[in-house]
Amino acid sequence: MGILDIYLLEALINGVLLGGVLALLSLGLNLVFGVIDVVWICYAELIMLGMYGMYFLYTVYHAPLVVAGLACVAAVGVLAVVLHLLVIAPLLGAAPINQLLATGGVLFFLQSSATVLFGIEFKNLGLRLPVLKVSGMFISYARLLAFAAALIGMVLVWLFLSRTYTGAAIRAIAQDRHIMPLMGVDSRRIYVITSALGGGLAGLAACLLVLQYDVHPFVGLSFGPITFLICVLGSLGNFAGGFVAAFVFAEIIALGGLYSDLEWGYVLAFAFFIVMMFVRPQGLMARRS
Amino acid sequence: MTRRLLPWLAGAALVVLPFAYQAPYPLHILVVILIWSFAYTSWSVMGRFGLTSLGHGGFMGVGAYVTALLWNKAGLSPWLGIPVALAASAALALLVAYPCFRFRITGHYFALVTLALSGIVLQVITATRDHTGGSLGYTPERYQGGSSLYAIQFGSKTTWYLIALAVWAGGLWVWRRVDRSMLRYALEAISEDEDAAAATGVHVTAEKLKITVLSATMTALAGALYCQYQMFISPDTVSGISVSLQMVFAVVVGGIYVSLGPTVGAVITILLAEILRISFGTRAVGYDNLVYGVLLVLFIIFLPRGILGSFLALWSGRLRPTAAARPARAGSTETP
Numbered sequence: 156m157g158i159l160d161i162y163l164l165e166a167l168i169n170g171v172l173l174g175g176v177l178a179l180l181s182l183g184l185n186l187v188f189g190v191i192d193v194v195w196i197c198y199a200e201l202i203m204l205g206m207y208g209m210y211f212l213y214t215v216y217h218a219p220l221v222v223a224g225l226a227c228v229a230a231v232g233v234l235a236v237v238l239h240l241l242v243i244a245p246l247l248g249a250a251p252i253n254q255l256l257a258t259g260g261v262l263f264f265l266q267s268s269a270t271v272l273f274g275i276e277f278k279n280l281g282l283r284l285p286v287l288k289v290s291g292m293f294i295s296y297a298r299l300l301a302f303a304a305a306l307i308g309m310v311l312v313w314l315f316l317s318r319t320y321t322g323a324a325i326r327a328i329a330q331d332r333h334i335m336p337l338m339g340v341d342s343r344r345i346y347v348i349t350s351a352l353g354g355g356l357a358g359l360a361a362c363l364l365v366l367q368y369d370v371h372p373f374v375g376l377s378f379g380p381i382t383f384l385i386c387v388l389g390s391l392g393n394f395a396g397g398f399v400a401a402f403v404f405a406e407i408i409a410l411g412g413l414y415s416d417l418e419w420g421y422v423l424a425f426a427f428f429i430v431m432m433f434v435r436p437q438g439l440m441a442r443r444s
Numbered sequence: 445m446t447r448r449l450l451p452w453l454a455g456a457a458l459v460v461l462p463f464a465y466q467a468p469y470p471l472h473i474l475v476v477i478l479i480w481s482f483a484y485t486s487w488s489v490m491g492r493f494g495l496t497s498l499g500h501g502g503f504m505g506v507g508a509y510v511t512a513l514l515w516n517k518a519g520l521s522p523w524l525g526i527p528v529a530l531a532a533s534a535a536l537a538l539l540v541a542y543p544c545f546r547f548r549i550t551g552h553y554f555a556l557v558t559l560a561l562s563g564i565v566l567q568v569i570t571a572t573r574d575h576t577g578g579s580l581g582y583t584p585e586r587y588q589g590g591s592s593l594y595a596i597q598f599g600s601k602t603t604w605y606l607i608a609l610a611v612w613a614g615g616l617w618v619w620r621r622v623d624r625s626m627l628r629y630a631l632e633a634i635s636e637d638e639d640a641a642a643a644t645g646v647h648v649t650a651e652k653l654k655i656t657v658l659s660a661t662m663t664a665l666a667g668a669l670y671c672q673y674q675m676f677i678s679p680d681t682v683s684g685i686s687v688s689l690q691m692v693f694a695v696v697v698g699g700i701y702v703s704l705g706p707t708v709g710a711v712i713t714i715l716l717a718e719i720l721r722i723s724f725g726t727r728a729v730g731y732d733n734l735v736y737g738v739l740l741v742l743f744i745i746f747l748p749r750g751i752l753g754s755f756l757a758l759w760s761g762r763l764r765p766t767a768a769a770r771p772a773r774a775g776s777t778e779t780p
């Protein structure tokens with residue numbers, strides 16, 4: 156009984172830590188959806204490119220980890236702006252599903268660009284972060300770091316959105332995208348800023364993920380779908396909802412993985428998602444009635 | 445008169461083809477194109493009504509894996525196994541689609557719920573690796589040297605070509621039947637405005653369910669056919685999110701609103717992949733998807749009707765100047 160409790164507690168704690176990373180992942184996507192009303196299916200592929208950026212800066216060019224991280228956040232932010240200007244902006248008036256499919260095309264493009272440029276080998280930073288041992292439980296230091304950075308990132312975004320003029324304009328656009336241009340807000344500028352911010356968050360997520368996982372061109376497929384489900388479950392565009400949903404999902408995966416294989420944890424999470432969609436079609440925290 | 449005769453002549457030419465020309469490699473490519481054309485046609489049967497499913501990789505996986513597992517584990521002939529697989533896929537479609545339509549999950553949300561469905565199927569196949577081989581793939585056992593009507597295994601490519609041709613033609617026939625049915629008008633009304641459609645007496649949930657189950661069943665048949673022909677299936681080739689996206693992509697490129705659009709999409713995508721593979725060899729890993737991705741984005745921005753769709757629209761405009769003179773409505777679903 157005692158042993159089981161330790162494992163259970165360890166799984167619960169790891170679930171919380173995973174939840175922090177998932178919350179960060181969903182934050183960028185949620186921001187973009189809430190403001191621009193577009194789902195970036197290729198969001199996880201932006202993160203994949205960020206992970207490659209970290210890998211090359213750190214292992215090939217020997218940049219310090221923090222510098223590499225900052226460069227990576229900036230680079231993915233710029234990439235997201237390019238994505239917005241080239242693909243999303245021409246489709247702003249098109250059917251939502253066309254926007255979804257176009258970013259699906261970008262997904263193919265980014266995935267195979269990475270295959271062509273970097274090959275399909277698994278790569279990692281070669282860092283070995285210590286494992287924290289607390290009364291018989293093993294907690295990965297990398298996960299703890301990721302959790303802390305994710306929390307800080309989220310607080311910074313929250314401060315930006317609630318304390319600055321631009322932040323207020325972004326929230327206003329998210330509430331009503333038709334009225335705000337009449338109030339003198341340049342929606343195109345806000346869209347570009349939001350894309351950059353969403354991309355920056357993807358870059359931050361990339362820095363944290365590359366500490367724990369190997370990077371390869373298809374790594375996006377392993378956490379991309381779960382990110383979308385979290386955003387939908389928490390009501391697309393609702394930050395608080397996405398936050399709660401991320402932790403719920405992470406616990407399901409961690410606990411499901413404790414009693415069986417990790418895949419069953421994912422199966423449970425996906426099934427939970429489908430059931431929840433029927434119970435609360437507008438997500439956990441519906442904004443609209 | 446020629447318009448009537450043309451499909452029959454083309455069909456006859458396709459049937460005679462393998463007897464006149466028997467090189468194994470081109471024949472293999474043709475079989476693969478026909479099977480995928482059928483899968484893409486199955487997707488477009490519902491996709492053209494704005495029901496963008498990203499779960500069809502799941503249905504295809506169920507079709508392939510149920511057939512293969514029943515044959516290997518229970519010794520059940522595919523003659524019975526395929527109907528069971530189709531029923532399983534239809535049941536899965538009902539299970540997910542009914543609540544979706546009942547609770548009016550549409551657009552983005554429908555696409556993402558079905559995305560979760562293909563995620564589940566992929567993860568279940570991977571998780572039950574003791575039975576399904578996981579991501580390493582699965583091979584149906586050969587029966588009597590791999591050529592038997594009982595096991596639906598044939599060594600001859602010509603036989604497979606004729607089977608695939610028949611199934612593909614069947615798919616086109618279903619597409620046309622739907623195109624000329626009341627169901628089509630009901631679904632077009634629903635895709636424009638669900639409330640208005642319901643107010644005019646369309647049973648929204650029932651009509652959407654019909655087309656979804658039809659489409660899922662056809663997709664499962666494509667999966668089973670692929671499994672029997674290739675004698676090897678893996679989660680990456682018949683299931684999962686990338687297969688779902690691949691279907692959507694090929695249909696959009698070919699033309700979503702015309703019956704031969706998905707076929708044109710399959711021809712273009714498969715030939716592109718093969719040509720790149722032959723001319724660049726193993727260095728071409730990823731080149732095909734690179735070109736696909738760029739094409740998909742360009743098509744959605746500049747040519748949302750697809751190659752065949754735009755071509756036919758241009759053609760009919762030239763034949764009937766009156767039609768061109770009328771203010772053309774963008775995204776019109778009229779087939780010439």
